[in-house]
Amino acid sequence: xxxxxxxxxxxxxxxxxxxxxxxxxxxxxxxxxxxxxxxxxxxxxxxxxxxxxxxxxxxxxxxxxxxxxxxxxxxxxxxxxxxxxxxx
Amino acid sequence: xxxxxxxxxxxxxxxxxxxxxxxxxxxxxxxxxxxxxxxxxxxxxxxxxxxxxxxxxxxxxxxxxxxxxxxxxxxxxxxxxxxxxxxx
Amino acid sequence: xxxxxxxxxxxxxxxxxxxxxxxxxxxxxxxxxxxxxxxxxxxxxxxxxxxxxxxxxxxxxxxxxxxxxxxxxxxxxxxxxxxxxxxx
Amino acid sequence: xxxxxxxxxxxxxxxxxxxxxxxxxxxxxxxxxxxxxxxxxxxxxxxxxxxxxxxxxxxxxxxxxxxxxxxxxxxxxxxxxxxxxxxx
Amino acid sequence: xxxxxxxxxxxxxxxxxxxxxxxxxxxxxxxxxxxxxxxxxxxxxxxxxxxxxxxxxxxxxxxxxxxxxxxxxxxxxxxxxxxxxxxx
Numbered sequence: 001x002x003x004x005x006x007x008x009x010x011x012x013x014x015x016x017x018x019x020x021x022x023x024x025x026x027x028x029x030x031x032x033x034x035x036x037x038x039x040x041x042x043x044x045x046x047x048x049x050x051x052x053x054x055x056x057x058x059x060x061x062x063x064x065x066x067x068x069x070x071x072x073x074x075x076x077x078x079x080x081x082x083x084x085x086x087x088x
Numbered sequence: 089x090x091x092x093x094x095x096x097x098x099x100x101x102x103x104x105x106x107x108x109x110x111x112x113x114x115x116x117x118x119x120x121x122x123x124x125x126x127x128x129x130x131x132x133x134x135x136x137x138x139x140x141x142x143x144x145x146x147x148x149x150x151x152x153x154x155x156x157x158x159x160x161x162x163x164x165x166x167x168x169x170x171x172x173x174x175x176x
Numbered sequence: 177x178x179x180x181x182x183x184x185x186x187x188x189x190x191x192x193x194x195x196x197x198x199x200x201x202x203x204x205x206x207x208x209x210x211x212x213x214x215x216x217x218x219x220x221x222x223x224x225x226x227x228x229x230x231x232x233x234x235x236x237x238x239x240x241x242x243x244x245x246x247x248x249x250x251x252x253x254x255x256x257x258x259x260x261x262x263x264x
Numbered sequence: 265x266x267x268x269x270x271x272x273x274x275x276x277x278x279x280x281x282x283x284x285x286x287x288x289x290x291x292x293x294x295x296x297x298x299x300x301x302x303x304x305x306x307x308x309x310x311x312x313x314x315x316x317x318x319x320x321x322x323x324x325x326x327x328x329x330x331x332x333x334x335x336x337x338x339x340x341x342x343x344x345x346x347x348x349x350x351x352x
Numbered sequence: 353x354x355x356x357x358x359x360x361x362x363x364x365x366x367x368x369x370x371x372x373x374x375x376x377x378x379x380x381x382x383x384x385x386x387x388x389x390x391x392x393x394x395x396x397x398x399x400x401x402x403x404x405x406x407x408x409x410x411x412x413x414x415x416x417x418x419x420x421x422x423x424x425x426x427x428x429x430x431x432x433x434x435x436x437x438x439x440x
Contacts, residue, residue, distance in 0.1 A: 015169030063250035081191030103345030257367030279433030338415035
């Protein structure tokens with residue numbers, strides 16, 4: 001699981017039927033200070049996150065399928081929480 | 089899942105029989121601005137994408153096998169959508 | 177499994193119910209000399225580690241689920257030990 | 265799956281019995297232009313590839329086990345094809 | 353699987369019971385020339401490797417569990433061979 005910031009959403013009309021109606025977000029991984037680190041990727045939303053939010057993202061297929069309660073979903077990354085603060 | 093651009097296709101005559109007739113694309117991962125990031129890799133096409141298209145690529149074996157409806161396919165990455173736009 | 181240093185904890189009120197009551201730590205991977213290497217990520221604690229501790233972190237979903245004795249947990253990384261020393 | 269060039273073979277006399285008789289190749293990942301990108305790693309050969317060949321390598325455990333028809337093989341990467349050309 | 357050099361061993365008194373009695377090595381990945389590449393990580397030994405040895409390391413959970421003959425072991429990387437030479 002990583003910290004990330006939501007940058008935007010992807011609009012795709014030609015895609016597999018299983019993805020219809022799912023919100024695909026572009027997320028930028030963040031370090032412990034909230035600075036960008038590494039490469040952006042795509043994640044499905046489960047917590048009504050918005051653009052600019054700092055979120056928790058899990059990037060593992062089996063975890064993503066458990067969260068979506070669909071053991072067959074072809075999905076790897078999911079937004080699972082919105083971050084309020086970092087304690088040090 | 090990531091954003092990527094299709095760069096071309098691989099021609100291979102000596103390969104495992106399971107890959108016969110499948111189109112293998114070279115894809116370049118993109119950031120949220122559409123700029124290249126990270127390393128190119130290979131993905132199988134499922135949406136009739138063409139060279140130059142910005143696409144959605146899922147890079148996880150179990151997801152790839154589900155999409156191809158073949159639980160035994162030795163495949164890891166698949167092109168699953170064509171991107172129209174990014175909303176911010 | 178990697179060496180890492182605990183940097184802090186994440187506070188998140190909006191998150192999936194499965195994560196309620198679990199302590200989410202930000203960890204910084206370390207090289208063999210104890211210097212930072214690579215990107216920070218998040219891990220769940222199982223050994224009462226504190227901020228500043230050098231720890232062992234396993235980053236693989238099936239391992240994490242075994243350690244938490246929950247084959248369905250949507251979890252990928254877990255802190256599994258506290259490091260006393262490196263022998264060379 | 266990625267493009268890679270075969271750099272050489274590893275000679276190892278002390279190794280697990282399961283690896284006896286298998287050819288372990290060092291491969292260098294390549295970008296779409298045939299230039300080196302990223303880190304070298306090791307892969308088992310299934311197509312009689314030789315040093316200098318540009319090959320297709322799949323780097324996922326379940327795929328590797330399917331290709332070798334051994335669901336228990338402790339193997340992650342396999343050379344599965346020899347590349348003739350890249351179409352753009 | 354990758355080439356790596358053994359840098360040292362980790363001493364940890366506070367750790368999960370499943371890791372008691374197992375030797376945890378710090379390994380540095382190497383390229384085809386024997387030069388360091390990428391980040392160090394931790395691996396369990398199965399071939400009595402020593403500090404300074406060039407070894408074969410497999411970094412995939414299912415492979416590691418097969419090698420240790422323990423389908424439940426929360427383990428991801430294992431040293432599986434000692435390298436004598438590289439043929440080119």
